[in-house]
Amino acid sequence: MSVPSDALASGQGAAGAPAAGAVVSRSAPVHVTGRARGPGSGRAGRLSQLGIVVTLSVIAFVGLFPFLFMLVTSFKTNEQYFTSFWRPAWPPHLANYVDAFTQIAPYFVTTVVVAAGSIVGALALCTVAAFVMARYQFPGRRLLFGAIALLLMVPGIASLIPSFLLMQQLDLLNTRLVLMIPHVVGGAVLGTLLMKTFVEQLPQEFFDAALVDGASGTRMFGSIVLPLSLPVVGTIALVTVIGVWNDFFWPLLTVSQNELRTISVGLEFFNGQNGTNYGPLFAGYVLASLPLLLLFTFLSKHFLAGLSGGLTGSK
Amino acid sequence: MTSTGTSALTPAAPRRARRRVPWLVYLALLPLVAVLGVFAYYPAASGIWLSFQDGVPAIGMEFVGLDNYRTMLDDALFWRSFRNLGVIFLFGITVGWLLPMLSAELLISLRSARLQFLFRTLLIAPMAFPGVVLVLLWAAMYQPNDGLINRFLESVGLGALQQNWLGDPDLALLALLFIGFPFVAGLPFLVFLTALQNIPVEIFEACALDGCGRIRRLFRIDLPLMASQIKLLIFLTTIGVLQYGFAAYLTTGGGPNGATEVPVLRMLAEAFQGSEWGYAAALSTVLFILALALSVVIFRVRKEDPGVRPI
Numbered sequence: 001m002s003v004p005s006d007a008l009a010s011g012q013g014a015a016g017a018p019a020a021g022a023v024v025s026r027s028a029p030v031h032v033t034g035r036a037r038g039p040g041s042g043r044a045g046r047l048s049q050l051g052i053v054v055t056l057s058v059i060a061f062v063g064l065f066p067f068l069f070m071l072v073t074s075f076k077t078n079e080q081y082f083t084s085f086w087r088p089a090w091p092p093h094l095a096n097y098v099d100a101f102t103q104i105a106p107y108f109v110t111t112v113v114v115a116a117g118s119i120v121g122a123l124a125l126c127t128v129a130a131f132v133m134a135r136y137q138f139p140g141r142r143l144l145f146g147a148i149a150l151l152l153m154v155p156g157i158a159s160l161i162p163s164f165l166l167m168q169q170l171d172l173l174n175t176r177l178v179l180m181i182p183h184v185v186g187g188a189v190l191g192t193l194l195m196k197t198f199v200e201q202l203p204q205e206f207f208d209a210a211l212v213d214g215a216s217g218t219r220m221f222g223s224i225v226l227p228l229s230l231p232v233v234g235t236i237a238l239v240t241v242i243g244v245w246n247d248f249f250w251p252l253l254t255v256s257q258n259e260l261r262t263i264s265v266g267l268e269f270f271n272g273q274n275g276t277n278y279g280p281l282f283a284g285y286v287l288a289s290l291p292l293l294l295l296f297t298f299l300s301k302h303f304l305a306g307l308s309g310g311l312t313g314s315k
Numbered sequence: 316m317t318s319t320g321t322s323a324l325t326p327a328a329p330r331r332a333r334r335r336v337p338w339l340v341y342l343a344l345l346p347l348v349a350v351l352g353v354f355a356y357y358p359a360a361s362g363i364w365l366s367f368q369d370g371v372p373a374i375g376m377e378f379v380g381l382d383n384y385r386t387m388l389d390d391a392l393f394w395r396s397f398r399n400l401g402v403i404f405l406f407g408i409t410v411g412w413l414l415p416m417l418s419a420e421l422l423i424s425l426r427s428a429r430l431q432f433l434f435r436t437l438l439i440a441p442m443a444f445p446g447v448v449l450v451l452l453w454a455a456m457y458q459p460n461d462g463l464i465n466r467f468l469e470s471v472g473l474g475a476l477q478q479n480w481l482g483d484p485d486l487a488l489l490a491l492l493f494i495g496f497p498f499v500a501g502l503p504f505l506v507f508l509t510a511l512q513n514i515p516v517e518i519f520e521a522c523a524l525d526g527c528g529r530i531r532r533l534f535r536i537d538l539p540l541m542a543s544q545i546k547l548l549i550f551l552t553t554i555g556v557l558q559y560g561f562a563a564y565l566t567t568g569g570g571p572n573g574a575t576e577v578p579v580l581r582m583l584a585e586a587f588q589g590s591e592w593g594y595a596a597a598l599s600t601v602l603f604i605l606a607l608a609l610s611v612v613i614f615r616v617r618k619e620d621p622g623v624r625p626i
Binding site: 048049052053055056057059060062063064066067069070082085086124125126128129132133136138144147148151153154155156157158159160161162163164165166168169181182184185188189192217245246248249253263264267268271276278281285288289292293295296297300 | 337339340341343344346347348350351353354355356357358359361362365372373414417418421422424425426430434436437438440441442443444445446447448449451452453455456458461463466470496497499500554557558560561564565579582583586587592595596599600602603606607610
């Protein structure tokens with residue numbers, strides 16, 4: 001243990017990053033002096049680091065393998081799929097993508113329209129309500145908040161059957177509106193809770209100053225609350241997009257016209273249409289994955305918050 | 316997640332009171348209340364009411380009391396579907412959390428911040444793919460004739476192990492549960508990782524000073540400090556498991572022979588194929604009550620020890 005741990009000195013600077021410091025020796029007696037992190041120094045430490053890298057690489061590879069296989073296969077003809085199952089085949093068969101796109105393009109259009117409509121609807125409902133609930137005192141305020149928070153605990157699938165019957169009575173089946181409604185409701189519930197917390201945390205001085213200047217409640221909402229709450233708006237938008245993209249049972253049951261299918265249900269139908277024609281099939285999967293992948297790449301942090309239903313974002 | 320923020324701020328609210336008759340406030344809240352009332356509360360209530368009736372809603376319903384619930388208790392497939400949920404839950408919190416936990420531990424042990432970022436991104440990247448794509452890909456991989464898994468077994472000389480993965484009643488549920496292996500791309504991994512990153516370095520240092528090994532640290536320090544996060548995950552897993560059905564619908568449809576039957580699939584089949592709307596509503600009411608009861612239990616437990624949250 002006499003080997004000086006030079007390798008660690010570099011990590012020392014990043015004392016602020018908690019993750020970088022979470023290194024603990026696996027070799028028995030260690031001299032830890034001062035703030036030095038007990039490291040498995042020298043060769044043993046480097047070896048174990050290598051072991052970690054190898055293990056993590058294997059896990060990451062296994063997790064990503066189906067998607068890699070999908071990507072490689074999406075460029076193959078059916079013949080190539082059987083002759084060179086494991087290896088990429090040359091030349092790439094781009095016609096698969098044309099084939100797949102013509103079939104799933106309508107689902108993209110519907111999904112985008114439904115997501116946009118749901119976001120607008122949810123935001124219209126939740127921003128106003130959250131502002132009022134956060135900044136005004138009125139009888140029934142707590143009751144209302146409790147009634148909204150309670151909805152967060154109700155699993156959506158439990159009201160699937162009665163919701164379907166309601167839509168049937170309202171003659172809304174096979175419309176885009178019916179696809180939006182659950183996401184408007186879900187987005188409004190989550191949005192009200194997130195937004196209320198956010199508005200409550202805004203400094204009271206903003207509102208006092210606005211009052212002195214004679215601003216009305218509407219004015220305060222439009223000029224103070226809305227512009228400041230864009231991050232929350234973004235989270236709600238992302239949650240809704242991911243929700244619409246992955247929603248399955250609701251569009252499956254409420255919509256039977258092909259061009260009204262959203263991407264998840266559309267893909268299942270597309271899957272049935274193409275059977276074991278793996279080239280176009282996997283090309284369709286790739287296309288269906290691309291938009292969310294792009295969001296993930298460019299908005300990684302918010303995306304994760306969105307995936308967990310705003311859970312990590314609200315902490 | 317919301318309770319702390321609201322209760323803490325309520326005392327400050329009275330000084331914001333400005334209107335004596337807050338009609339405008341109620342007017343502003345009306346749209347939200349109306350939408351939630353019609354599309355959230357009404358279906359929930361009418362679902363419970365429907366569960367006491369029999370017939371087809373468009374034609375005519377008849378009040379039958381608890382008949383639907385009695386049928387349920389005698390329905391072997393109902394018990395089978397809940398037994399499967401138990402298996403799914405147990406699998407989820409054991410096998411399903413093992414690799415995420417291991418990956419999180421390994422990741423924070425990496426010294427290079429760049430490598431940490433790289434692996435974190437690679438490990439969670441599968442989350443960015445739509446769930447349907449993941450399930451359909453696995454279904455293709457499980458294909459008995461030209462599926463990837465059987466092909467692989469054949470090419471490494473283990474052809475004898477080839478199976479009809481999703482078609483064999485003994486294997487189907489397990490095969491279904493392995494969809495998404497190694498399960499690292501998910502909320503548990505992110506929660507474990509955040510929890511571990513939040514443990515102060517000093518604790519690890521003290522632990523190393525006392526000469527405790529890695530395994531011992533896991534059980535004596537890491538896991539106890541993650542207790543509250545694990546509880547939250549158990550809650551989320553419970554709610555998720557009750558709603559399980561999506562992967563089963565796409566791959567096995569509840570078969571073969573009820574091996575992968577789950578309540579959600581039962582409910583849909585009863586309503587849309589069997590036209591037993593009352594019975595379907597009774598099933599969904601049971602799911603609803605279970606979810607509510609379990610939420611209350613878990614949140615009660617969480618409230619009792621608010622001090623365990625690290626930092």
